[in-house]
Amino acid sequence: MNLSVQIGKLTLQNPVTVASGTFGYGVEYAQLLDLNQLGAVVVKGIRLEPVRGNPTPRTCEVTSGMINAIGLQGPGVDGFIKKYWPFLKTLKVPTIINIWGTTVEEYAEVAQRFDALGGVGALEVNVSCPNIKEGGGQFGTDCKLLNQVVAACRKATTLPLITKMSPNVVSIAPYAKAAEDAGSDALAVTNSYPAMAIDIETRRPKIANVTGGLTGPCIKPIAIKLVWEAAKAVKIPIIGMGGIQNAADAIEFMMAGASAVAVGTANFYEPQTALQVIAGIREFMQQRGIKDVRKIVGSVEVGK
Numbered sequence: 001m002n003l004s005v006q007i008g009k010l011t012l013q014n015p016v017t018v019a020s021g022t023f024g025y026g027v028e029y030a031q032l033l034d035l036n037q038l039g040a041v042v043v044k045g046i047r048l049e050p051v052r053g054n055p056t057p058r059t060c061e062v063t064s065g066m067i068n069a070i071g072l073q074g075p076g077v078d079g080f081i082k083k084y085w086p087f088l089k090t091l092k093v094p095t096i097i098n099i100w101g102t103t104v105e106e107y108a109e110v111a112q113r114f115d116a117l118g119g120v121g122a123l124e125v126n127v128s129c130p131n132i133k134e135g136g137g138q139f140g141t142d143c144k145l146l147n148q149v150v151a152a153c154r155k156a157t158t159l160p161l162i163t164k165m166s167p168n169v170v171s172i173a174p175y176a177k178a179a180e181d182a183g184s185d186a187l188a189v190t191n192s193y194p195a196m197a198i199d200i201e202t203r204r205p206k207i208a209n210v211t212g213g214l215t216g217p218c219i220k221p222i223a224i225k226l227v228w229e230a231a232k233a234v235k236i237p238i239i240g241m242g243g244i245q246n247a248a249d250a251i252e253f254m255m256a257g258a259s260a261v262a263v264g265t266a267n268f269y270e271p272q273t274a275l276q277v278i279a280g281i282r283e284f285m286q287q288r289g290i291k292d293v294r295k296i297v298g299s300v301e302v303g304k
């Protein structure tokens with residue numbers, strides 16, 4: 001059976017990755033599962049300089065999901081290279097680095113720095129974080145800015161580029177197209193949904209940032225629809241995510257048009273989820289005589 005998939009020039013041994021920000025920098029999970037069995041390790045968002053992130057509380061549970069407003073805390077490019085890269089570069093599977101900036105130029109500089117590092121699998125360009133005032137979100141909800149950011153990164157690196165899309169748009173198709181036209185090799189669909197929760201005893205928001213990003217099983221059907229719509233709009237591969245807990249969820253994303261998937265929030269309560277998803281996809285294929293996982297991609301039958 002073939003489980004390998006292609007993201008630009010990057011080959012993944014199987015279609016199952018982890019979602020940025022839910023898997024630290026890989027090393028935190030190294031004792032909990034065999035990282036070398038994953039399709040790829042995807043790390044938390046990095047900008048040029050270190051970022052302290054938002055005040056606490058930064059996370060809360062909601063029905064079938066969670067809200068977070070971490071605020072893209074991170075060590076910056078130099079801190080990442082010093083602290084985390086020595087471990088990540090020993091892995092047999094590719095590392096995908098999630099990058100962001102507050103200006104087009106910063107995105108490009110971060111992309112260039114990681115290009116120069118050597119050995120990075122791909123860059124995931126985060127234009128969709130709802131939890132920071134500058135950068136992130138606004139790039140992903142303005143087609144022109146989105147195109148500029150991706151084009152600038154494209155100029156700065158030959159690494160495969162994956163654009164991490166915002167769900168916070170009326171229709172994802174023009175944004176997907178803008179990223180593809182600017183030279184993105186793939187899309188990651190989707191980031192979290194802006195959301196809010198209130199403690200009715202204290203009358204205070206449950207998150208210090210007041211609002212945050214909603215993730216987990218509660219967003220899955222919305223994310224599936226976005227993947228389906230994005231897949232119809234572009235030719236480049238899509239990495240689907242949003243509430244994946246098991247192989248059936250992952251297969252649903254693939255049938256909607258995702259070539260690969262990422263496990264996010266589920267990592268927090270069951271760190272082995274991604275491995276269970278891989279095993280489950282294999283079993284699904286075996287039971288149905290499917291020899292190539294790519295046969296599942298986009299196989300939803302609509303209007304028949």
Ligand SMILES: Cc1cc2nc3c(=O)[nH]c(=O)nc-3n(C[C@H](O)[C@H](O)[C@H](O)COP(=O)(O)O)c2cc1C
Nearest residue numbers: 019020021045068126190191215216242243264265
């Ligand atoms: C705590 C937390 C931190 C996140 N940090 C990032 C990040 O740094 N960059 C990014 O592009 N997405 C980030 N995300 C979004 C996830 O990568 C993913 O798109 C989203 O959680 C949907 O998948 P899920 O429902 O399986 O969690 C974060 C999500 C969570 C829950």
